[in-house]
Each structure stands twice: as structure tokens, then as C-alpha cells.
Amino acid sequence: MQKGLVIANKENEFMQLKEYIDSVKESDGILMQTLQKAQNIFGYLPIEVQKFISEETGIPLAEIYGVVSFYTQFSVTPKGKHKIGVCLGTACYVKGAQLVIDKLVKELSIKVGDTTEDNLFTLEATRCLGCCGLAPVMMIDDEVYGKVDPKHIPEIIDKYRG
Numbered sequence: 001m002q003k004g005l006v007i008a009n010k011e012n013e014f015m016q017l018k019e020y021i022d023s024v025k026e027s028d029g030i031l032m033q034t035l036q037k038a039q040n041i042f043g044y045l046p047i048e049v050q051k052f053i054s055e056e057t058g059i060p061l062a063e064i065y066g067v068v069s070f071y072t073q074f075s076v077t078p079k080g081k082h083k084i085g086v087c088l089g090t091a092c093y094v095k096g097a098q099l100v101i102d103k104l105v106k107e108l109s110i111k112v113g114d115t116t117e118d119n120l121f122t123l124e125a126t127r128c129l130g131c132c133g134l135a136p137v138m139m140i141d142d143e144v145y146g147k148v149d150p151k152h153i154p155e156i157i158d159k160y161r162g
């Protein structure tokens with residue numbers, strides 16, 4: 001089976017996905033769970049993985065692509081080891097969330113939505129995280145940082161650089 005460079009050397013992952021698909025193939029409505037499983041295995045859903053799912057399940061590629069593009073839980077680009085989410089809800093925005101984002105963009109040399117070249121960080125803007133009293137709020141993985149001062153960003157990021 002011929003696959004793109006992006007996912008070369010992923011035979012084990014494809015085997016794992018195939019085993020999963022074989023185990024659920026006979027059930028109804030398997031697309032969402034299969035995509036979730038594939039994303040857990042590969043970390044994201046490149047077109048090669050979507051094609052594979054299409055071939056193995058018989059679900060048209062266009063339908064798969066439509067679902068992947070519609071739901072924000074799915075990603076077609078690789079995600080970094082650490083996900084940084086900066087809240088751009090109203091309270092955070094008023095308290096300077098844009099300055100936090102600007103500092104992160106500079107510190108990581110990436111745009112919002114992108115992943116650093118070393119695959120360590122993905123930077124995202126999020127909706128209200130439900131702790132507006134701590135605005136501006138940023139999350140790194142499951143850890144919440146409140147009242148973030150942009151000048152502390154480099155030292156916070158350094159903790160994750162190990």
C-alpha cells in the first residue's frame with residue numbers, strides 16, 4: 001500500500017487502525033468513533049489516513065472529509081506535544097489576551113493555529129474557558145494560567161521545553 005511521505009513508517013499505526021475498523025465494521029454509525037480512534041493513533045488525520053478509512057469502511061472520502069472539516073475536535077495538521085490555548089473571550093480580551101498571544105507568537109515564532117517545528121507546541125485561540133475572574137487566561141495542556149502577564153511568557157514556556 002502506497003502512502004505519502006508525511007505518514008511514512010506508520011505501518012504499525014495502520015495495522016492498529018485496520019484491526020479497530022475490522023472490529024466495528026458491522027456496526028452502524030462508526031465514522032465518528034473511527035475518526036476519533038484514528039486521531040488517537042496518528043495524532044491527526046492527514047488525507048492518507050482519511051483515504052485509508054474510506055477504503056476500509058466503504059464510506060465515501062468526501063463524506064469523511066466533510067466530517068473532519070466540520071468538527072473542530074479533528075485536525076488535519078499535526079499537533080504539538082503541548083497545546084497552548086489562549087482565551088479570546090470578552091473578559092480576557094479586555095484584560096489584554098491579544099498581548100499574551102502576541103508574546104507567544106514572538107516567543108514560539110509561529111502563528112495562531114500552527115505547531116512549532118520541533119513539534120513541541122501548538123498555539124490556539126479559544127473561547128471562554130469559564131474562569132473569567134482570572135482574565136487573561138491561558139491553558140497549557142490541562143494547566144490553567146490566570147492573570148497572565150506577557151512578560152512571564154518566556155519563563156512559563158521554558159518549563160515545558162525541559
Ligand code: FES
Nearest residue numbers: 087089092128129
Ligand atoms: S473570557 Fe476568558 S475565561 Fe472567560
